[in-house]
Amino acid sequence: MSVLDRDIPYRNVLMVIPKRRVEKEIPLKKGYSYIPYEDALFEPWCQLQYACNLFDSLEEAKRCLSRFLEKDRAFFEDNFLFVVDEERTLVASAGLWPGHHFEEERLRVHYVAVLEQAQHQGIARAMLSKLCVHYDSIPSRYPLYLATQS
Template sequence: MTTIDPRFDYCELLLQHDNPAQVPAPSLPEGYAVASDPLAYRDAWVALMGELRFPGDLDEHRAHWAAMTETDPELFSRYSAFVVDEQGDLAATCSLWPGRHFSPERLRIHWVMTSPSHQRKGLARVAVAECCRRFAADKPGEPLYLSTQAQSWPAIRLYESMGFAPYEGAWSDRTAEQSAADWAEARRLVREVAGAEV
């Protein structure tokens, strides 16, 4: 996961699942497991950020990790689902972390990544579903959201297949009308440029 299509300009979009308890829980492929201690994977997580060409250098990626794990290691551990292979190598990740889009802050899906050598096995789907399960257990009845952009239209299709829907309400400094217009433009561009529907 985290495939960025460079043909699109950046425009932030939100997706939301109104009942994350209903997200299907897919099975892990043979040879994979959900790690019991996400905090043990700092170097692998930082390396994966670089491998997937997230903006910034390795020092900035380490700073992202530190910002989460040093601020609230219990929260990070509770809401991080790291999938590892038979050798214990990091294959896919998903975490929940407080987002800035609403007031008061709400947890959102964050840092969904799959190592290129482990892609197309459904591992991101498993990691996201596991985070949804934990969230729903702790916060029954609360919606769960995520931030994305048209550049990540393959990820949008994954999330929509799991029951997430475009959020076209007001958030941060965006009105509901602006949010709806952003989604309409993203759908148009993805259809015209990538030949896909979101």
Template sequence: MLDKSIPYYNVIMKRPKGTALPQFELPDGYSFERYTSGMEVKWAAIEASVGEFENNEESLTYFKKEYLPYSNELKDRLLFVLNKEGEPVGTITGWWNLTGERRDLSIHWFAVSKEYQGLGIGKALVSECIRNLLHLEGDKDVYLHTQTWSYIAIALYLKTGFNMEEKETFANYQNDYEQALPILQGLLNNRS
């Protein structure tokens, strides 16, 4: 869930190539599944449920515009976690962004439904996404854009080898490191 009670600042994170990938397992009875046609509805519901979009319709519209044109890529890059009943409860996308002419690997739209947070699903999902990106693209730097509102996810990203970037950025994202750091230090220290 996003914590919109704190100030919003952009955070850029990078997982440098060559970084060891810690192994995080899903809880018993949970499994990974790759995107198949029609799962965009589940993606939209998960993303809206954690506050990334106002509602399912808005998130589904975004998905159709930004990702459906790349349906062949989605089958390899969009991952879900299924609960014991086979329902999607988490999602993450291993994608790319262009920075000028440079193609940067990046993580997009990581979310775990609220009632399934705190079970270790998120760490396993991020770890599996990175493993999948390395398989598809080779050992390269992986970026992500997040925000102070997602400080719980930032703590998780740090555990999977990402670092906050002071100056560097990718795509067209703004990097608000200097403004974000004081906020995040207090929040992340309380989580350790």
């Protein structure tokens, strides 16, 4: 599947890493690189998320990102990844953000998206490994989890 299939009925699915399992970061393939967040990425991030069908509209994606930045911009900048290609086009993003699926707030992997034309290049795998290694540097405790849907 290249984008979220909204024809499948929604069922919340939690994927849990109960303890530290990722020992090292998997590098991105040649031609892709990480860049830090800057305001010029606002629109491309929203377009990426919408293109992957993670939001019903571009406006909904913009409202979500605006809320993230208003709530804690520094945390967002420190905990979200942005992958660009050689033309510096945003092709993927993923991050750590608080979730409420357990008794208390804890970090989760959130908004993993890779443009269809950049899929099957190991980008999501590289981002997830980088986020797991980063999670281990944050004073937090397991489990780390990802909330997805059927």
